[in-house]
Amino acid sequence: MNLHLYIxxxxxxxxxxxxxxxxxxxxRPRVGAAASLSTPVAGDLPGGAxxxxxxxxxxxxxxGLGDGENRVGDGKPGPVTTVRESPAGPLSSAVSP
Structure with missing residues (x-):
């Protein structure tokens, strides 16, 4: 069984x-009260993390996060949606005479 992890x-x-x-x-040594000691105190772990x-x-x-895939596109055009208007105009049903 082969497991391959691509990074x-x-x-x-x-x-x-x-x-x-x-x-x-x-x-990084801490600055403050601990700095007066003869040996420097190492920085804290949560700060480093x-x-x-x-x-x-x-x-x-x-x-960006690279995942090894090219997401530019396949070169094929996508579907095109069209909207048809009535001959009287787009607001003809909303306006009453």
Whole structure:
């Protein structure tokens, strides 16, 4: 049994950049009361996860999510709808004499 998972290169790049941003935010030392200690305190995990998710969302909106399908169209024209008007005009039934 073969299972193949295709990941579009744009999606892989978006995830990789988001993970790097999340890691950098998580590893950033906190500024404040903990900064006076001799050893720096690492950043918080929720902040890193939030930064990674925000980066992923923004990049997905900017570059679009590639799924490997071409959605331009098949070149065939679609159905055309027509509206027929009565000889007296479009409002002839709404106006009473």
């Amino acid at each position: 579009h290169p744009v999606n892989a790049l978006i995830v990789a950049i988001s993970l790097v941003v999340g890691y950098l935010v998580w590893r 939030g930064a990674a998710l925000a980066t992923m969302l923004i990049l997905a909106f900017l570059f």
